[in-house]
Amino acid sequence: MAIKKELLERLKKQRSEALAGGGEARIEKHHAKGAMTARERFEELFEPGTFLESGMHVQHNCHDFGMEKKSLPGDGVVTGVGQVGGRAVAGFSQDFTVGGGALGQRHSKKICEMMDYAADCGLPFVAINDSGGARIQEGVDSLSGYGQVFYRNVQLSGLVPQIAIIAGSCAGGAAYSPALMDFLIMTRDNASMFICGPAVIKAATGVETTMEEIGGAAANATISGNVHFVAENDAHAIEITKELLSYLPSNNLDNPPHHLSEHISMEADPAVNNLIPEDAKGMLDMLPIISRIFDDGKFLQVHEHFATSLMVGFARLDGVVVGVIANQPKVKAGTLDIDASDKGARFIRFCNAFNIPLITLVDVPGFLPGVHQEQGGIIRHGAKMLFAYSAATVPKITLIIRKAYGGAYLAMCSRDMGADAVYAWPTAEIAVMGADGATNVLYRREIQAAENSEEKRAELVKEYHDRFASPYMAASRGMITDVIEPAMSRATLSLALRNTLQKSETRPPKKHGLIPL
The missing domain is CATH 3.90.226.10 (2-enoyl-CoA Hydratase; Chain A, domain 1)
Incomplete structure (x- = not known):
């Protein structure tokens, strides 16, 4: 008995709506910034045909402030597992075209379930951050959602490698999930990561600053040290992610991906x-x-x-x-x-x-x-x-x-x-201190007594090195x-x-x- 045609049509329609994200206009606006969409980033990361999505049909859980009339495909985040270099990798990619990628209760639940899956299966976890922050309409539920993500970041720490890509906005409390991960990769132009923005800093302290000074890639990579790698764009960020994964084991019980068949050469260079x-x-x-x-x-x-x-x-x-x-x-x-x-x-x-x-x-x-x-x-x-x-x-x-x-x-x-x-x-030279300083301490009298102290000092420096360093x-x-x-x-x-x-x-x-x- 064949499956009914209308069921297949509905499946096709549901999947089409989910894959469309925030719609053609918002996707074009995203592309105009030189940014990939959430799904395009995963397509770049995972080997073709290997991505198994989880939670494609999830919708938000807010029925106040007009939200009941809004459709948020996937609740603004894509989650699942795909292959990178022949190994399974789990992750999420926030979809800024859908409600600004804001985190709500079910958005958080999708992420947490994927993190739990990564922990249970021993899979590296990649988080692509591009979000306007907590969904205000969901109030404390959004804050609770962040807390649950942070908790799992800590549970995964030392269990599986965690890599965060900052590909868009990552502000306030949202920044703490990447901060709890092992490696942070940030795109140079479209991304920002900070706790308090310039307006808040000016209101609180009177100091004027710019987003680039406090939340840009350069500031995070060179001054604060929050970011480990700076990428020129989304594709470069994913390229770095793949290279990084090529050196890492899938989990703490595995060995790194050594190539032990290679011959050990004892030739001099x-x-x-x-x-x-x-x-x-x-x-x-x-x-x-x-x-x-x-x-x-x-x-x-x-x-x-x-x-x-x-x-x-x-x-x-x-x-x-x-x-x-x-x-x-x-x-x-x-x-x-x-x-x-x-x-x-x-x-x-x-x-x-x-x-x-x-x-x-x-x-x-x-x-x-x-x-x-x-x-x-x-x-x-x-x-x-x-x-x-x-x-x-x-x-x-x-x-x-x-x-x-x-x-x-x-x-x-x-x-x-x-x-x-x-x-x-x-x-x-292995010693308590450098030869010059040590000679001054150990041989002060000999140097002072010498007629040609510089010549004597050079001789004593050599003696110190031979005897002590x-x-x-x-x-x-x-x-x-x-x-x-x-x-x-x-x-x-x-x-x-x-x-x-x-x-x-x-x-x-x-x-x-x-x-x-």
Whole structure:
């Protein structure tokens, strides 16, 4: 017995209305801004024909203020599961063409049900935010809806990767859901993210500002550090999302997508020997070193424009996915400041939660000195790096390039912080402080007594380095696994990494540690 024709016609009509979103005029207006619609963003993210939608026919739950006469297809949000790189990914995409994408009770319910599904099935979660905020007509129900989303963000944290795309407005309380996720990607032109807009700030404080200064992509990526990636447009944001997912496991019980079939090459790379300036005080750029060590020179830098004296990101080493933490001596001499410490600690903890090994490249003269840093809590913030590395149980391999002084030497994953192996180049200096300052303290009388104090001082600096700061001194005390030729860095790190991939480390049972927030 065939299904009745009228039933098929009704199904076709219902689906057509849902797929039409806010209608042709509103979609054209959205396109005129250079923005994709909610469904177009999902079409760009998921492999063709793989998206299974959930809740297409849901309508709003408000019957006041004229809302009973309004149709809001899908209640302003598209939810479902599709394939990205051959793996299932769950998510939602808010539809600004439908009621401004405002969040109401059923809008929230769709999101929460999809987040629960992601948790149960162990799927990464992608949230595409483009919303006018809470639906005023639904009052406290909208606030309750946000609370339920926030609660699930926390439940998913460390369970599955969470990626937020800010593709439009994300204001007030709505900003806290992305803030609770692992990575935020924001489009440069059409997006904004803030708690209080310029008008509210002026009314409350008398200070005049612009949206770009407080809520634009540049401000969020460089000043506040809320955003990890800035995209030129929607398509670029989705491209970044796909690349990011290519380094991540689906959940905390999976291994990252390693390509372990790749051969480990033990060949030397002589070009690396030429990347260090002859002058020990010469400016060093860490990026060319990263490019020589990791596969195809690829390095997906996270938080590229924030706290730039420290670089973090993802790469592969002979096919193995790794998290990279590296000082950047081009900026503030590679010192760790308040923001760099927060940036590093957060990234380390993410990698540890999702079984991603850590490789640390060190050239650090210390924590950044200054009144602002001390009053801003550099002690508390710097301690986060110590905590994050010490708490991490994934493979941890460190390579000391040049300077590694004082507490910052420890904060960059020394052997004492649980590194499984620590290698050093012959150019490494490992000490309480730099040779110049230490010489002034230890050899003050000898320098003062010398007729040619500058010549004597240079001699004593060399003596200090050989006695107290050379990598061989540290190696003699078991703090360095080996001193290696720079040309052998890739081969050595790759072999050490493969040796630790099966690492299993248990800790005393407890609810959780207390990181100095």
